[in-house]
Amino acid sequence: MNPLIDVQHINLSIPTGHVLQKRKTILHDISFQVKQGTSTAYLGTNGAGKTSTFRILCGLMKPDSGQLVFDGKVMPHGLPPKRFGFMPEQPYFYKNLTPQELLTGLSRLSGMDNKQINKRIQYWAEKLHFSKVLKQRLSTCSKGQVQRVGLAQALIHQPDFILLDEPLSGLDPIGRACVRDVIHDEIKRGATLLFSSHILDDAEAICDQVIILKAGQTVFSGDIQSLLSSDDTWMIKALWDKQPADIHQHGEIKQMIDGNYYIQASSIHSRDAIIQNILNTEGATLISVEAEKKTLEHAFVDLLQMDKGEETYASHR
C-alpha cells in the first residue's frame, strides 16, 4: 500500500533565547510513513517533538531541512487544507462564540456549502454529545465539551487525513469511549489517522501502527503487533519462609498484601531458573506461572528505557 504521508529527514530547531537567540534542535532527522486507511499513534515523552511534528505537517512551522510528501506530491507549505482535519492540543477557541457559530464559520472556511453545514453540525453534536451546549457560549462549556467541539471541527468536512494532537486528554472515561468510537468510524469510512496521546491504553485500542519518538528522534516506526509480540514476560507467584538463594538475580521480587511473592521474569531462561530455584528450596511453594502479554505502555517504557518509566512498568504489573 502506498503511503499517504511520507515524512523525509525532517530537522527542526527553534530559538531559545531572547537576546542571543541560541537555537535548540528539537527534531533530528525524523522520517516515517503513514499508510492510507491506517490509524497511527505518534508517541513520545513530554518535549519529544510530537506537537512540533504536527505543526510542520500542518504548515504552521517550516522545518530547517527535509520534506513532506502527501499522496505522492511534495508539500513545501504543509498538507493541503481541504484534505486534512487538525485538532490542536487542548483547544479552547473563541470564548464568546457558541459551538454552532464556530463550527459554521470553520465549515465555510473548509469550503462546505450552507445546505450541508447545519446537517453535519447536528450530526457531530449528537455523536459527540454536545447538542445541549450547541447554542451556549464556549466560555460556559466544560473542558471536555470544548475538546469534543475541537474534534468535531477537525472531522466536519470529512477529510482524507485526520491529525489529532492529544484527542483524549481532558475527557472522562465515557467521553474517551465516545471519541474512540468516532475514531473507529472514521477509519471505517476510509480516513487515515495520525494522533498523539499519553493515554497509551486508548492508543493501543485505536491504532494499528505506532511511531515512537525520543528526544526528537524516531526510535520505532511500524506495526503495533510487531512491537507488542516481542519479548513476552512471565509472572511467577510463590510462597516461602526463606527466600531461595540467587532468585533475585533472575527477576524482580515483590511481596504483595496477600503475603505471596511475585517474581517477574523477562526471558524464558530467567523463568526456568526461578522455577528451578523455588522447587529446589525447602519450604518454598510454587503457586502459579503466568505469561503476560506486553502492553503498549510496557513496550513504550522498555523502548525509552527511562528510570521513571521502569517504576511505572513495575507498578503496572
Place this chain on the structure above:
Amino acid sequence: MQAIAEIAKLTFSDAIRNKIFYGVFAFFILLFITAAALASVTMGRTELMILDLGLGSISILGNLMAIVITIQALQQERESRTLYVLVTRLEQRWKYIIGKFIGLAAVLALQIILMCALLGLCIALFGEVYWQSYIQACFATILEIWLVIGIALLFAQSSSLFLAILLTLAIDIAGRFTFTIRQLGEQSDNPILQSLTQAMYYILPNLEAVNLRNQAGYIAQYDWSQLAQILGYSISEIILLLCVCSLIFQRKNLA
C-alpha cells in the same frame, strides 16, 4: 474572498461580545454626562464645548480600544489554538490578516458610530452646530482608528502582549508628531539627525493628517479635496501596513 469574509465574520462576532467593548461604551457615557454637566455651568457655547470634549474622548477611547482589542484578539487566538485551526484551513495565510483587519475595523467603526451618534444627540439638546463638518470629523476618526488597527496588527505578531501594546502606543503617539519631528530635524545642523527625522517622517503613519476634529462643528464643511486626500492617504497607508503584516505572518513559524 469567502475565506476572508468568514474570518472577518468570526472576528466580528467574537469582538462585539467582548466585555471591554461595553466597558468603554459605559465609560464614554459617564464621561459625557460629566462633561455635559460641567459645560452647562460654564460660559460660552455649551454645545461646542461638549462637541470638543466628546470628539476628543471618542478619539482617545477609540485609539485605546483599537490597540487593546486588536492585540488581545490575536494573542488570545494564538493561546487558544484557534489560530491553528483557522490558518490550516487557508490556502494563503495573508487572508487571515485581511479578514482579521476587516472584522476588527467593522467592530470599532460600529463603536465610533454609536458614540458619535450619542454625542450628536446630546449636542442637539444644547444647541446647533454645523452637522456636515461634524459628520466629516466622525468619518475621519474612523479612518484614524483603522490606521491604528493596522499598526496594532503589525506589532500583535510579537510574542509579548506587553511589548506589542507598548510599541503600538509609541507609534500611535509618535504618529501625531511627525511634522514636529521633521521640523526638529530641519532646525538641527547634524546631517545624521536630519536624515533620521526625515526617515521617521516618511515611515511613521501620520495620524494628525487624518484629524478633522479641530474645526468640526465650527465650520460648515471641510473641503472635499481635503477629504479625498485624507481618504487616499488612509487607504494607501492601511494597504501598506497590511502588506507588511501579511509578509511577516506568511513567513512566521506559528509555534
